[in-house]
Amino acid sequence: MKDMMLKSLVTPAVTIPAPKPDDAALAELARAVNERSRQLLGHSLAIREVDAGSCNGCELEIHAINNAIYDVERFGIKFTASPKHADVLLVTGPVTENMKFALQRAYDVTPDPKWVVAVGDCACTGGVFAGSYACAGSVKDIVPVDLHIKGCPPTPLDLLRGLLALMETVSR
């Protein structure tokens, strides 16, 4: 272990350079962020992830943005264990009827100002599960959504671009 740690001191970081924020995401977000929330939040965002019925593919890629290659924390973005500590809800899945109540509760206890990011095709449109008796609809049918990140699942780079756009809009 010691030699691996020593080696990591002298070898360059594996982390990739920051990607450019997504232009489309910037445009979508322009409406969602006002001056006051910019002042309140400064340069960091706390995210609470809510799986509202995903197949767990999106969760795998959200995990990936925390790895050393993408290292989302360098941008001041970190994941929190409670919606009460969060600025952003990152919601995946076609919102099952069985998760609708829990998602609504999580939204209600997230303090203002807050943003909701719908992650993945299911969260954006219901995906392949749209119309099922067990799905309540896309995330925007349940809670207000400020940013959509498409993909099945979105790649870590897609996620980073979207979150950076959010970051940039909030702290501009």
Place this chain on the structure above:
Amino acid sequence: MFFSTQPVSTKPWPRYIVDAATWNKCADAFAAGTHSLFGLWADSHLDNPAAGAEIHMAIYENATHKLAVATLPAPDGVFPSVARKHAPAARLERTIMDMHGLRAEGAVDTRAWLDHGKWRQAQPLAVQPAPRGDVATAVADYAFLPVDGEGLHEVPVGPIHAGIIEPGHFRFSANGEAVVRLEEKLGYVHKGIEKLFIGADIARGAKLAGRISGDSTVAYAFAYARAVEQATGTVAPPRALYLRALMAELERIANHFGDVGAICNDAAFAFMLAHTGILREETLQLCHALFGHRLMMDVIVPGGVTADIDAAGADKVRAWMAAAEKRFDKLMRIYDDAASLKDRTNNTGHVSRKLVDRFGAGGYVGRASGRAFDARKNLPYAPYDTLNFDMPVLHTGDVNARLWIRRIEIAQSFAMIAQLLDAMPAGALCAPVAATTAGEGIGVVEAFRGDVLVWLRLGADGNIARCHPRDASWFQWPLLEASIENNIIADFPLCNKSFNCSYAGHDL
């Protein structure tokens, strides 16, 4: 096995129509331990209601490694409970009630399971779904099993958990820190997949199968494709079979990398997650470079595969393998030398041999507790029947054993990939799926967490009349409840991660 009649289908395992007496004999065999319950589901024949409802039960004979399906007609909407003799059937029977309204007679636990009273339709797979109102009130108040005693308290956890994981509810009854009982409540990510399958064409079915459990998208697409090929008499070309196995092993390695790091991270050893996170990421980037998708979704289709690799691609795999193997070995030596970490994983979350045998638990959960079952070995399918590999089995049944099984399996998968690349046959990637009217088939594939079964029946129009996917998690989730008993609540994340059961694959 127990069957005196001729099978009604043999694709690729026999299915027999049985009477109640034979049905009960099967349940007795599970209880006696000579056979394992491999699946239990119903078919209400929505495409032809006059055919009446049937209950299907997949049976695995432990000594001979043979699989069969017993089918019991249930024209009156009831069938003899298997769970009253063999508890592992309980959640499956409760699900049959929720989905079809077919009642297991004599069952001890009659609570709803997947239905929380919120779906817009009750008994959605029945010919006549029940009016929502009638069933909603009955299932809304879920009665957890009572635990009484001085100093006991309950800790409810979920459905939303602290980490980036899937939703489910855990009810801990604890005395101080020691867990007296854990009871799971699942079904939160139920999306109605089985209903969406009904009437879907084969291509849409493949999309759905690939999204049953995202971490096992290759395994499910593989099992579904095999079931369709059995039902239609389609033969996938040899090159496609090799590419499927290559993808399946890449998926296994990527998931095992992630799990090994995540287990250690839950014991506060973040160093391991940092490094296995990079190994996993490099694996997914390789998959993207080879097959155009990081998780390899929708690459396996009925009839074959949609993407090929060339010589340069094969070299890329070899280079990745040589580097990853070396680095992973080094990490596992660090794991093995870290006494403070081993102190957390050794003897934690113990599951006995008796329990894994009884539940027929597959994957690393079974193999870490002495149950030697791996679908690639015991129910072999191409191309695994031509590959040279071992099935690791350990006996200590704790978190450490479940982690160590993964470690050995990664090495086995590397060896398999080397063989696949060396012997990759040339030729076509995909055969057209033969058009059929009616037909049925079974696909069983070893996913990273255990065996998945897909049973498929095509209707007269050639579309899917019924498709039932059964995840390995069905027979692992109940053992998680057993593993945490007498451990402390703080060790639950560690136990849970060492199981890494699928919520999505279970809830459907």
